[in-house]
Amino acid sequence: MTMETRNGSWSSRVRDTGLAAVRGFALALVSLPGAVLGLTLSLVSISLVPIGIGAFTTPWVLRGVRAFADWRRVVAAEWCGVRIPSAYRPIPGDANTWARTYAMLRDPATWRDLRWLQVDMTAGFVTALLPAVLVFYPLEGLAVAAGLWRPLSELGGYWYGFVHVTDQSSALLAGALGIALLALASLAPRLLTVHFRLTRAVLGAGQGELAERVRILTETRRDAVDTSAAELRRIERDLHDGAQARLVAMGMDLGTIEMLLDKDPAQAKRLLAQARQSSVDALAELRDLVRGIHPPVLAERGLGDAVRALALRMPVPTEVSVDLPRRADAPVESAAYFAVSEALTNAVKHSGADRIWIDLHHVREGTGMLRVTVTDNGRGGAVVAAGSGLAGVERRLGTFDGVLAVSSPAGGPTMVTMEIPCA
Template identity: 85%
Template structure:
């Protein structure tokens, strides 16, 4: 029983060493050309961005690099048990080419990929090659001793390590060296794991990036708290100056009416009509206030119909296209609704557009909203602007905002929010 167990363990270990050698050889054949091609194309495409050509080629090239990096992440998990999470920021697929290029170049993961490609074609190539060499090179020495030396000797001699093979005796010496080198074969799985750990150290998010991510999230959460406090103060002010004042005035009118009912019925009747109008105005203000907090149409019919209702109230011809798989969570719906509302308000006030297109699309757990107008362009995300407020609102939900607005138009604002 013990002998069978030992034999099984030895067989498993041998199979693992052989598998590591084969996988290392496969990586050797892929690593150098793949990394060299990806890095060269990326470098050339990014260099051509200032002249305009790279604006159109860079998204395609970097998308290919990301696909290659994700494939290597899969190999690292399946072949080495090394998990490397993919941490790319979402890219607006339907946005203008410049918006996609700008978003990709702003993503730290893009530059992390390019650094990895440089190392992968050097140190990564060496570690993958060594995991194959420590197994295959000793086997070559045994093959030379078994007779491979004869065809090799016809070419004028053959060096195996430090042994020059020219006859059977020197071939046996090469075989002995191969047997000695077999002691290094168990290193193959470790070298392959080292290759994948090197990949993880470069493709994985670093501590500095994680710290920056925490800082950004802290700021967006603080902005959310400040915005909520400001919203509560606005509601309090609107109630105090609007509906509350009208209700107080209506109460005073009713008191006066009560005293005039017997003395001056005509005046009481006029005051009664005034009180009724005050109640109508107060009710209208309360409805507007509630709509500003959470529109009833959003709660009852969802984001698509709520955005359509927004579009109907605009003085500009607006086309709405909705492709939603279902209803996102209520906070996400609310954030998306008010973000669209702010973007539309900016478009109507500042763009001079006579037509607006709104596209709502949900896929792969992301809610993507694009608002396009044919106005004069020149929209920027500057401090204190409406777009900056939209960016802060989306940042609370880990969403992103991209603006493409060249002078002369058109302007395309793309928003992406995780649905969960």
């Protein structure tokens, strides 16, 4: 090993040690207040469920806890390569406030999160802080030996470990102890990994929950395959009954025109006009078919402009509010677009509404969750039933691990909310 290689390896270890100390310290600063606040709000909110108040607050609080836990999963993977599986159950699409609350409370992952908060504010806090202590405490001993003991001695002395620092000689002894402790600083990255492994032991999903998660994903994949097959059959049928039939008829007209061109020019001219109109109609049908597969405006301008264009074609006045600082992946945008299209179709056909509002935004910047809300002022009573358009939307969103929620009391208004993970 060359001197340059040894120096590079040494500097790399020093950098990793310092980085682990800083990360552990930052994690300790965040984990303790975050865990205390999350656990306190959760317990208070759940205790208020029997009197009704908790039914409205619990879903919001538990979503915050889940976001905090998911952030820790991301940090564990990025900082130490520790993968922590997640297996939250999807909330039923037709869930009202009470059903949503009880669905989250019946999810084993919710109670696992609450147990993790208790561990995170105790053993988790200690294991996060240890890497910083192993690095910064020896440096404190060196600072004491370098002269920090003087202002400390004016306060009656200072204990560094088992050394009572009152003068320069005791300060040098503290510095020697700091150098000895500095040898343990190299353990800082390993201790940070221990913290995340402890987190995984408490927060990670068990085999049973992962199996349930696989079952749900298998069902949504099967729905996606069935939907794709049905979509292909629809495209084939539309081509056969529409554009293909017109093109065949146009070919027959052109053959007739060829025979009549010398015998009956006037009739040939009429058939040419008819063939021209057939070509225009065939082109229009092909454009509609392409728009039904993947609208060009969606590919070129993004989800916001595509939904605005969709709203302009509605027979009911439709307002669109868009706050999307970035584009999602093409499959996510396509799923959201057609989900909005189906929700608008349902509103126009069944609600009797005279006004519709659409809102598209990210739930919180950086969470990768797209939320779409379609609201109408119609008669209400919309439900997610088998064979309904909303059931089809729910299946479409389930392919992306998304959820659908419908609030539609008798007399209206109806609010259809869709959330789709963008990752």
